[in-house]
Amino acid sequence: MRYESTGLTRRGLAPFLATLLLAWGGLWSACAKPPADSSEPSIVVAYPFDIQGVNELTTPSTPIMNGMLYFAWFLQLVEEQADYQDGPPSFEPRLAESYEFSEDRLQLTFNLRANVVWSDGAPVTAEDVRWTWQAHVHPAVNWSFSEAKARITDVEVVDPLTVIFHFSEAYAVQLQDANLGVILPKHAWSQLPFEEWRQNNAWFHEHMVVNGPYILESWRPQQRFVLRRNERYFEDGMPKTDRIVFQITPDTNSRLALLRSGQAHMIEVIDPSDAAMIESDPSLNLLSHIPRSFFFVAWNVSRPWFAEKEIRQALTMGIDREEIIDSLHFGFSSPAHSPFPSNLWAHNDNMKPWPYDPGQAKEILTRHGWVDTDGDGIRDRDGEPFSFELVTNSESQVRVDLLPMIQEHLKRIGIEVRTRSMEFNALLGPLNQHDFDAVIQALALDTSLNLSYFFHSDGIDGGYNWGMYSNPVVDALINATVEQIDHRVAKPLYDRLQVMLHEEVPMTFLYESQRLSAVSKNLHDVDPNALSGFFHIRRWRLEDED
Amino acid sequence: MLRFVLRRLGSSALLLFFVLTATFFLIHLAPGEPLRLFDNPWMTADKRQELRQLYGLDRPITQQYFSWLSAVLRGEWGYSIALERPAFDVLKERLPNTALLVIAGVTVEHVVGLLLGLVAAVRAGSLIDRQIRILSLLLFSLPIFCLALVAIELLAVRWQIFPINQMWSDQADQLPFVARLLDLLHHLALPSLILGFARCGAVVRFVRNGLLDVMGKDYIRTARAKGLSPSRVLWVHALRNALIPLVQRFGVALPILLSGSLIIEVMFSWPGVGLAVFQAISQRDYPVVLASTALAGAMVVLGSLMADVLQAWLDPRVRDAI
Numbered sequence: 001m002r003y004e005s006t007g008l009t010r011r012g013l014a015p016f017l018a019t020l021l022l023a024w025g026g027l028w029s030a031c032a033k034p035p036a037d038s039s040e041p042s043i044v045v046a047y048p049f050d051i052q053g054v055n056e057l058t059t060p061s062t063p064i065m066n067g068m069l070y071f072a073w074f075l076q077l078v079e080e081q082a083d084y085q086d087g088p089p090s091f092e093p094r095l096a097e098s099y100e101f102s103e104d105r106l107q108l109t110f111n112l113r114a115n116v117v118w119s120d121g122a123p124v125t126a127e128d129v130r131w132t133w134q135a136h137v138h139p140a141v142n143w144s145f146s147e148a149k150a151r152i153t154d155v156e157v158v159d160p161l162t163v164i165f166h167f168s169e170a171y172a173v174q175l176q177d178a179n180l181g182v183i184l185p186k187h188a189w190s191q192l193p194f195e196e197w198r199q200n201n202a203w204f205h206e207h208m209v210v211n212g213p214y215i216l217e218s219w220r221p222q223q224r225f226v227l228r229r230n231e232r233y234f235e236d237g238m239p240k241t242d243r244i245v246f247q248i249t250p251d252t253n254s255r256l257a258l259l260r261s262g263q264a265h266m267i268e269v270i271d272p273s274d275a276a277m278i279e280s281d282p283s284l285n286l287l288s289h290i291p292r293s294f295f296f297v298a299w300n301v302s303r304p305w306f307a308e309k310e311i312r313q314a315l316t317m318g319i320d321r322e323e324i325i326d327s328l329h330f331g332f333s334s335p336a337h338s339p340f341p342s343n344l345w346a347h348n349d350n351m352k353p354w355p356y357d358p359g360q361a362k363e364i365l366t367r368h369g370w371v372d373t374d375g376d377g378i379r380d381r382d383g384e385p386f387s388f389e390l391v392t393n394s395e396s397q398v399r400v401d402l403l404p405m406i407q408e409h410l411k412r413i414g415i416e417v418r419t420r421s422m423e424f425n426a427l428l429g430p431l432n433q434h435d436f437d438a439v440i441q442a443l444a445l446d447t448s449l450n451l452s453y454f455f456h457s458d459g460i461d462g463g464y465n466w467g468m469y470s471n472p473v474v475d476a477l478i479n480a481t482v483e484q485i486d487h488r489v490a491k492p493l494y495d496r497l498q499v500m501l502h503e504e505v506p507m508t509f510l511y512e513s514q515r516l517s518a519v520s521k522n523l524h525d526v527d528p529n530a531l532s533g534f535f536h537i538r539r540w541r542l543e544d545e546d
Numbered sequence: 547m548l549r550f551v552l553r554r555l556g557s558s559a560l561l562l563f564f565v566l567t568a569t570f571f572l573i574h575l576a577p578g579e580p581l582r583l584f585d586n587p588w589m590t591a592d593k594r595q596e597l598r599q600l601y602g603l604d605r606p607i608t609q610q611y612f613s614w615l616s617a618v619l620r621g622e623w624g625y626s627i628a629l630e631r632p633a634f635d636v637l638k639e640r641l642p643n644t645a646l647l648v649i650a651g652v653t654v655e656h657v658v659g660l661l662l663g664l665v666a667a668v669r670a671g672s673l674i675d676r677q678i679r680i681l682s683l684l685l686f687s688l689p690i691f692c693l694a695l696v697a698i699e700l701l702a703v704r705w706q707i708f709p710i711n712q713m714w715s716d717q718a719d720q721l722p723f724v725a726r727l728l729d730l731l732h733h734l735a736l737p738s739l740i741l742g743f744a745r746c747g748a749v750v751r752f753v754r755n756g757l758l759d760v761m762g763k764d765y766i767r768t769a770r771a772k773g774l775s776p777s778r779v780l781w782v783h784a785l786r787n788a789l790i791p792l793v794q795r796f797g798v799a800l801p802i803l804l805s806g807s808l809i810i811e812v813m814f815s816w817p818g819v820g821l822a823v824f825q826a827i828s829q830r831d832y833p834v835v836l837a838s839t840a841l842a843g844a845m846v847v848l849g850s851l852m853a854d855v856l857q858a859w860l861d862p863r864v865r866d867a868i
Contacts, residue, residue: 042716052629060628142600147590198600201630218719221639222817223712245716250821251813253695257710261703425830426577462591 042226042243043523043542046255046264050222050248055189055204056182057135057143058197072227072244072537073210074182077110077129078175080447082529087345088487089447091175095124095183095211105170105485108178112161116234118209122187126163130155131186133165140195148177172485173448185209213239213538222248227537239538240525256518259284265520265542268533271397272330278518285521288332288514292445292530294339296507297390297406298467299438305388306438306467312505314364316354318413319406323356325511327405328398333513338498339443339451341512341530346449346491348498353509361413372414379414387416388437393424399440402510406440431466439466440510451497452478455506469506551851558847562840569839570614573832574607580627580830601627614836623840624833628826633833637819637841643713644818647741647807650734654742656792659749664785666750667757678750686747694740694813701736708736711815737814741807752795756788763787786860793856 053059056070071079078091078099091099096110116124133155135141151171156164165178188209192200208216210230217228227244247264249255256274258264260281270278278286299306299315306312321335335353340346365371370379370386379386390406392399403419410417430436443454443464452459456478459465477497484490501507517528525539581597598604602613617624623634666678685693702710709715709732718729760766761784769783770776808820819838826834 040717044716058630139596142593142596144593144597147593198630199625220714220817222815222821223714224716226716247712247716247815249711249815251711251815254698254711254813254815257698257703261706261710263710422577423828425579425828429577429579462594 040243041241041542042245043241043266043540044245044247044258044264045266045268046249046258047246047268048248048250048252048255051219051225053201053204054208054216055184055197055201057141057184058201058204060144069246069534069537070182071212071532072214072534073208073212073216074184075116075124075211076182077179080176080179080531082531082535084345084447085343091179095129099175101174105174106167108165108167108174109158110163110165110178112163113234114161116211117232118185118188118211119215119230119232120188120209121232122185122209123160124183124211125160126157127160128183128186129163130157131190132181132184135184135194135197136181138194141197143181145180148180152178170485171483172490173450176447183211185211214244217243224248233538235538240541244537244540259518259520262520265523266526267518268528270516270518272328272332272514272516274518275330275332275516278516283521285519287517287519287526287528289517289529290341290343290512291515292341292344293442293513294336294341294445295440295442295510295513296339297438297440297510298507299505300434300436300467301470301506302434302468303388303437304384305386308368309504310364311368311370312508313354313503314361314413315410315415316505316508317357317364318361318415319409319508319510320356321353321511323409324402324405328401329511329513332516333511336509336512337502338509339445339454339501339507340449340494340498344449345487346494348495350495351498351502354502354505358409358413365413365415370414377411377414378416385416386414387418389418389420390438390440391420391422391427391430391436392440393427394421395424396442399442402440432462434460434466434468436466441466448482449494450478450482452482455501467506469504471500471504474500474504551855554851554854555847558851562843562847565843566618566836566840567611570611570832570836571607573827573830573835574610576830579603580832618840623837626826626831626834628829628831628834633831633837636822636834637837640817640819640822641841643816644807644811644820646734647737647810647816647818650738651741651745651807651810654738655746655749656742658742659746660753662746663750663753664757666754667761668780670754670758675754679754682747682750684747685743685745686751688744690740690744690809691813693744694737694810697736697740698813709733711813713816737810737816741810748795749792752792753788756791757784760784760788790857790861793853793860 051059051069054073075095077094077096079094081090081092083090093113095112095116097113098111100109101107102109110129112124112126112129118124133149133152136143136149137146137152151168151174152165153168154166156166158164165174167174188207189204191207192203205216205219210216211233213230213233213235214227215230217226219225224245224247226246229239229242233239247258249258252271252274255264255267256270256277259267260277262283275286278284297315297319299312301307301312306315325331325333325335334342337351337353338347340348342349365379365386369381371381372379374380376385390403392403394400400421403421407417407419427439431439431441453463454465455469456463456465456475457470457472458475460468460470474497477493477500481490481493481497484493515528515533517526517533519526522543524541524543525536527535527539529535580601581594581603595604602610605613614624623632625631626633626636629636662678662682666675666682669675698710701707713730713733714726715729715733718726721729766779766784769779774783807816807818808824810816811818811820812824819841822834823838825831826838
C-alpha cells in the first residue's frame with residue numbers, strides 16, 4: 001500500500017505530524033519546567049524503606065527500627081555506644097543523667113534530667129518511664145520484644161525525676177534490658193487504651209509528640225518522611241541540621257542516581273560492587289564499618305553427610321573463601337573463624353580461619369569412607385552419594401551468587417551440591433522445621449552477645465539453631481557466658497567457646513564483611529556504625545566544601 | 547445493551563468470587579506467614595502463638611475463610627498486618643496514583659503507536675516504514691527496566707530534564723495549585739513516557755497491519771468510487787475499522803499494564819498499588835493481598851466490559867449481535 005493511494009498528500013501528512021510533535025513538545029517543556037522548589041537547606045537521604053508507623057511497640061521489627069530512626073524522635077534512658085573493642089559498650093546519659101545498681105543488683109535507679117520536655121511543652125517524668133514499661137509488657141500491646149522485660153518485676157516512681165527498675169535476679173545485661181525501647185509520651189498516648197493500640201496505627205501519628213531532637217514534619221507513604229528540628233529539644237546546639245528528608249527509593253540504581261546527581265547526600269548501605277564508582281567520584285566519600293553480623297553456611301547435622309565434625313571441617317576447607325571475597329565482595333571482607341567480628345572485645349584473636357585446602361579436605365573425606373566407588377565423580381558411602389541441597393534467600397543477590405561458587409568449589413572435592421533460592425519468608429518455614437540440608441544465611445548479634453539462640457540446644461526449637469547442633473560442653477559454655485556479669489571473667493569463656501565452635505563447625509563462618517555507606521563530601525559528622533547507620537543523626541551537618 | 551452489561555456484571559461477580567477463594571487458599575497455603583515480620587531474638591514460641599491468636603491465624607483455614615468471607619460481604623477487607631491499617635484504605639489511597647500513571651502511559655502508548663503505525667501504513671514498503679518496524683520490534687522486545695535505566699541516566703541524571711523519582715517534589719504541598727499540577731506533570735512525564743514507549747511497539751504493528759488490511763477492502767474502494775476525499779476515507783472509514791482489534795486488545799491489556807507499572811513504580815518510587823501489593827505478597831500480608839486481588843479482578847472485568855461496549859459502539863455488527 002503506497003502513501004498516495006490512501007489519499008493523504010505529502011502536504012497533508014506534514015502539518016499533521018508537525019502539529020502532533022509541537023503539541024508533545026509543548027507539553028513536555030511545560031512539564032519539564034522545574035517547580036518552585038524549597039530553598040531551605042535540607043539533608044536528603046536516599047532510603048529504600050518506608051516507615052510503617054511511629055509507635056515502635058506495634059510496628060513490626062522493620063529495618064527502620066533496626067536503623068534506630070526512632071531515636072531521632074524519642075529518647076532512651078541511656079545511649080549505647082559503639083566502643084566495644086576492649087570491653088562491653090559504654091552507655092552515655094540521655095533522658096537519664098545517671099544510673100546506679102543496688103548492691104545486690106536487683107534494683108537499678110535512673111535519675112532523670114530536669115530539663116527535658118515533650119514537644120508540646122509537657123515535662124518528661126518518671127511517670128512516662130513507668131507507663132512505657134507497662135505498655136512494653138501489656139498482653140494486648142503484645143510487643144514482640146517484651147521477653148527482654150521478663151525479669152523486670154516492677155518499675156517504681158520515687159519522684160518525678162527518679163525511677164527504680166526492680167529485677168527478679170541479677171544478670172549480665174540488666175541495663176540493656178531496662179533500656180530497650182524508647183520512652184513514650186504517657187500524657188498523649190494513654191488516651192488510647194492499650195487494647196486498641198494494634199488496630200489504630202495511624203492514631204499515634206496524629207497524636208505524635210516527641211522528646212528527641214527531631215519531630216516528624218511530614219510523611220507521604222512511599223514518597224518521603226521529613227524530620228524537622230524539635231525546638232524544645234534539651235541539648236544545646238542540637239540538632240545541627242534543621243531538616244532531614246528521607247526520600248523513599250526502593251530501587252538501588254535510583255538511589256545511586258540521586259546521590260551522583262547531587263539530589264541526595266547519603267545512602268546508608270551500598271553494594272561493594274558500587275564502591276569503586278563512589279570512590280572515583282570527587283564529590284563523594286565512602287565510609288565503612290564492620291557490622292555485628294556473621295555470614296555462614298549452616299549444616300543440618302541430622303543429615304547423614306554432616307553428622308561428623310571432621311566432615312564439616314573438610315567442607316569448610318573445600319570452600320575457597322578468598323575467591324568469594326574477591327569476586328563478590330571486591331575485597332571489602334575477610335575470612336571469618338568466629339561469630340564475633342574482629343573488632344569486638346569478645347573476639348578470640350589467637351585463632352585462624354580454616355585454610356582453603358582441597359587436598360586435605362579430600363583426605364579427610366576418603367578417611368571417613370567417602371570415596372567415589374562408581375566413577376561418577378561424586379563420592380559415596382554405603383551406597384549413599386555425597387549429594388545435598390544448598391539453599392538461601394533470593395532477596396540477597398550476594399547469597400544467590402554464592403550458590404554456584406560453593407557448588408563449584410565442592411564439586412572439586414567430589415561433592416555434588418544442588419542449589420535453590422527462595423524468598424526469605426518461604427525459607428523460614430523449612431529452616432524452623434529443620435527440613436533442609438544446608439543453608440547460607442547471616443545473623444546479627446545484639447549487645448548481650450548471647451550465642452544461645454544460634455548454638456545452644458535450647459535454640460533448636462524457636463531459636464536460630466536451624467542445623468540442630470547440640471553439644472553439652474558448648475551449652476555449658478554459653479550458659480556460663482550469659483550468666484557472667486564481669487566481662488573479664490567472661491572473656492576466657494568466650495575464647496574457649498569460639499575454639500569449640502571452630503573445631504566443631506556447626507556452621508562454616510564464611511567472611512566478615514564490611515558495610516559500606518556513601519556520603520556526599522559536604523555532609524559532615526556522619527558516623528555509621530554497627531549500632532546504626534544513622535548513629536548520632538543529631539550531629540549531622542551540611543556545609544559547603546571549600 | 548443494558549441487559550448485556552448487567553448479564554456480564556453478574557457472571558463477572560461469580561468469577562471474581564472464585565478467583566478470590568482460590569487466592570485465599572493459595573496465599574494461606576504458600577510457605578511463610580505474616581508474623582515473620584515480628585521476628586527477633588526475643589520472640590519466643592509462646593509470644594509467636596499469642597500474636598497468631600491476636601491476628602486469628604491460629605484457627606483452622608476453613609474457619610478463617612468463612613469469617614473472612616462474611617467480613618467481605620459486610621464490606622470489610624480486614625486490617626493490614628504489616629501496616630496496622632484497614633487493607634482497603636492502603637489500596638484506596640494508592641489506586642489514584644497507579645491510575646494516573648497507567649492512564650498517562652496508555653495515552654503515550656496509543657498516541658505514539660497510532661502515529662507511527664499510521665505513518666508506517668501510509669508509507670508501507672518505504673525506508674521510514676522499515677525503520678518504524680525495526681523500532682517497534684526493538685521497543686517490544688526491550689525489557690522495560692533497561693529502557694528505564696537508560697532514560698534515567700540520560701534524561702534525569704546527566705541532563706536533569708526530569709526528576710529521578712517520586713511523584714511530588716519536597717514541599718510541593720506549599721505550592722499554589724497550578725505549580726503543584728506542573729510539579730506532578732513534571733514527575734509523571736518520564737515514567738509515563740517509558741511505560742508508553744515500552745509498550746507502543748505492539749500498537750504500531752496493530753495499527754499498521756489493521757490499516758493495510760482494511761485499505762484493500764471493497765467498502766474502501768466503494769468509498770473512493772463515491773468520490774469521498776482521501777483523508778475522509780482514511781480517517782473515517784479505514785481507521786475506524788482498523789482500530790477495532792486495538793480496542794479488544796485494550797481490555798485484555800489492562801492487567802498487563804498494571805504489572806508493567808509495578809516495575810516503573812519500584813524504579814521511580816511511584817506510590818502506587820503495585821508497590822503495595824509487591825510488599826504485601828513478600829510479607830504475606832493476607833488482607834492486602836486479597837483486597838488487591840479483588841481490585842485487580844474488578845479492573846479486569848471492567849476493562850473487558852469497557853472493551854466490549856466500545857467495540858459495540860464502533861462495530862454495528864457486534865451491536866446487532868448484542
